[in-house]
Amino acid sequence: MFFLHNSRAFLFLLLAVCTSISSINSLLPTYNDHSCLNRPNQIAISSYISNQSLATLLDSLSTKASQSNSFYNDSNGGIYGLFLCRGDVSNDTCRDCVNYATKEIRSRCEFNVLAGNRSAIIWYDECMLRYSDSNFFGEVQTEPKEFMWNAENTTSGVDPYYGAKHTIYALLDAAVETDHMLFKADKKAVGDGTQLRYGLVQCTRDLNATTCRKCFNYLMTYFEQLQNRIGWRILAPSCSIRYENYRFFDLQSEATQPPPPPPTPPAPGVSRALSP
Numbered sequence: 001m002f003f004l005h006n007s008r009a010f011l012f013l014l015l016a017v018c019t020s021i022s023s024i025n026s027l028l029p030t031y032n033d034h035s036c037l038n039r040p041n042q043i044a045i046s047s048y049i050s051n052q053s054l055a056t057l058l059d060s061l062s063t064k065a066s067q068s069n070s071f072y073n074d075s076n077g078g079i080y081g082l083f084l085c086r087g088d089v090s091n092d093t094c095r096d097c098v099n100y101a102t103k104e105i106r107s108r109c110e111f112n113v114l115a116g117n118r119s120a121i122i123w124y125d126e127c128m129l130r131y132s133d134s135n136f137f138g139e140v141q142t143e144p145k146e147f148m149w150n151a152e153n154t155t156s157g158v159d160p161y162y163g164a165k166h167t168i169y170a171l172l173d174a175a176v177e178t179d180h181m182l183f184k185a186d187k188k189a190v191g192d193g194t195q196l197r198y199g200l201v202q203c204t205r206d207l208n209a210t211t212c213r214k215c216f217n218y219l220m221t222y223f224e225q226l227q228n229r230i231g232w233r234i235l236a237p238s239c240s241i242r243y244e245n246y247r248f249f250d251l252q253s254e255a256t257q258p259p260p261p262p263p264t265p266p267a268p269g270v271s272r273a274l275s276p
């Protein structure tokens with residue numbers, strides 16, 4: 001029972017348009033989705049204290065982000081939480097995103113706190129934040145997951161295998177084998193070599209290389225359902241994968257190269273679905 005509103009797809013589209021126009025220095029992170037997990041039958045015995053614990057935890061996470069951490073997991077009063085910023089975003093962007101997320105997750109999932117189920121997740125382009133009243137640190141969690149895709153089909157000429165699959169698997173290998181940040185974003189020439197595809201993969205860093213790989217492998221079981229899309233994402237609590245035909249990340253190593261062409265305008269009807 002998650003939320004699927006057309007208005008939100010529209011909102012996403014609007015945000016995507018706004019951010020690609022104003023692009024730099026936009027302080028509001030780009031919202032993707034959120035989920036509040038309800039456990040209505042359990043009434044929190046000390047909801048006031050839990051509420052305070054959650055507030056304290058979220059404040060602490062926000063502080064950690066302002067101290068230039070791009071990932072942090074912490075617990076307080078039996079509530080466990082973490083944030084993760086996308087591997088390429090600046091310290092300032094990370095701080096702003098996490099700060100905003102801690103407020104938004106409270107207001108969007110407030111009912112959740114009152115009902116005694118203290119488990120929620122919110123995803124932005126720039127960061128994600130989650131908390132739960134059970135200790136999930138180190139566990140591969142792939143639910144709830146969200147699929148997003150561009151309604152446009154792949155342009156002809158690029159076989160999906162050499163496009164998306166090739167690109168993504170190379171990144172997955174690099175992220176778990178060579179990068180302790182469990183993050184990789186890069187471009188790959190596909191088709192006849194003149195077309196570029198861009199991918200980004202990342203795990204929360206409470207995982208290790210082995211469990212991160214496990215998380216990616218699980219998400220990739222959905223690849224065939226997405227392979228004909230020119231762009232798509234799979235977001236899960238422990239890991240995420242994104243693939244596009246334009247550059248959507250910012251890497252230091254590319255700083256000296258000429259700026260990328262403006263992003264493809266989002267196709268009508270960016271679609272999304274939260275799976276249970």
Ligand SMILES: *[C@@H]1O[C@H](CO)[C@@H](O)[C@H](O)[C@H]1NC(C)=O
Binds near residue numbers: 039040117118133
């Ligand atoms: C919250 O409720 C959902 C469904 O009602 C349940 O699956 C989930 O385990 C609960 N959250 C926690 C942290 O137990």
Ligand SMILES: *[C@@H]1O[C@H](CO)[C@@H](O)[C@H](O)[C@H]1NC(C)=O
Binds near residue numbers: 047048051052055114
């Ligand atoms: C929970 O905390 C928030 C923020 O501190 C506050 O606005 C809200 O009233 C609190 N709710 C309860 C039930 O204590």
Ligand SMILES: *[C@@H]1O[C@H](CO)[C@@H](O)[C@H](O)[C@H]1NC(C)=O
Binds near residue numbers: 067068091
């Ligand atoms: C971001 O913070 C980290 C950790 O403090 C630091 O190593 C890095 O240089 C900072 N990056 C920038 C661009 O200031």
Ligand SMILES: *[C@@H]1O[C@H](CO)[C@@H](O)[C@H](O)[C@H]1NC(C)=O
Binds near residue numbers: 138139208211
């Ligand atoms: C990775 O984490 C899992 C789960 O916490 C643990 O069982 C496993 O031993 C860890 N692997 C390594 C290589 O540390």
Ligand SMILES: *[C@@H]1O[C@H](CO)[C@@H](O)[C@H](O)[C@H]1NC(C)=O
Binds near residue numbers: 151152153
């Ligand atoms: C994409 O391809 C599918 C199957 O090949 C087709 O049914 C659908 O109409 C196409 N969508 C667009 C937007 O071209």
Ligand SMILES: *[C@@H]1O[C@H](CO)[C@@H](O)[C@H](O)[C@H]1NC(C)=O
Binds near residue numbers: 073137206
């Ligand atoms: C963060 O998670 C790790 C497991 O990945 C755990 O060992 C560590 O204690 C956690 N840190 C805090 C502050 O809870």
